[in-house]
Amino acid sequence: MRKKVLVGMSGGVDSTISAKLLKDEGYEVEGVYMKLHNSPGYHEIHLKRAQKAAAQLGVTLHVLDLQERFDDKVFHPFIQTYKEGRTPNPCALCNRNLKFGAMMEFAESIGADFLATGHYLRHDGKYLIQAEDDTKDQSYFLFYIDKSIIPRLIFPLGTRKKNDIKALAASIEGLESFASQAESSEICFVETTYTDILKEHVKVDEEGEVLDREGNVVGTHKGYMHYTIGKRKGFTVHGAHDPHFVLEILPDTNQIVVGKREELDTHSVEIAHLNMFDERTSFDTTVKLRYRSRAVPCHVEINGERATIELKEGVYGVASGQAAVFYDGEKLLGGGWII
16 A cells, blocks of 8 residues: 655745655655745745646645744744844744644644655654755754654655756756746745834834943944844944944843954853753753854753753854754754753
8 A cells, every 4th residue: 555645845846856756756645735924925926836736746735724823833933032132943933833733733634644845854763864965954944843753754855966856857847947946035934134024013123222241332223123143234333443243132122232253252052942852961962053053062961941052162143042953963963942
């Protein structure tokens, strides 16, 4: 009896080729397109592409309207995190609650044995493992998924290169156009800048004071939500000759604290709301503190739902609200949220 797999189909080349590869391997394939937000015109374009791909591949495409759940679990926390002066990671929340939460629930409802997506990563049944194409690896954004579902996940692109996926699409009659589509944005509901989204819901442009570490007023800024830790532009520092960087954000008083680059240097990080695939509570490993950052050596001490990370080399611009994700080589051990 053929195994049944539900494939998340976004209308992009990665999910389309994932469905094609699984069908070629003999799986019974069905697709699902998720409506996650209400950005004007977004679904008209992407759903049409997903429908075209499904028709070309001969698979049934389901459509799930998850906008209410997305607002509750992803979008409203995104707004609230910026209001609190922190930097959110909406993709990790979406992966846990929607793409590998609601989508897995739907897979079970139609009797699917597996859930597949076009993400670039691998797993061994217990741990997530970085993709072979390290320029496209997306494991960082999946650190927060429920570990119990890992054995039921398939990532057809985990051992493949992005260029090869585009080339394959270009060689398949009816799918050629998918090879030349523009890459999707990192945050699907942000078309321009995150502040454009915020302005629809909160007052962003309120001029405030820039402080130094001693609490002296040294300049002005255009509203604290315009800034993240480490930013060096968009504010004034009177009489400054050297670059200044945002060191701290004070939302209650609409102030930001700035200083020299060396003042961003961090050697200890506290995290909460852990999601660990590994059972150890005291260990040496490496940690990524931002998606595009290099994993740095560290020591981790876990105490319940919190952990202290002692970095063995300094990291600049660690931001509250971002994810700290642990790696042992290519293997993802888990992570938590920087506080």
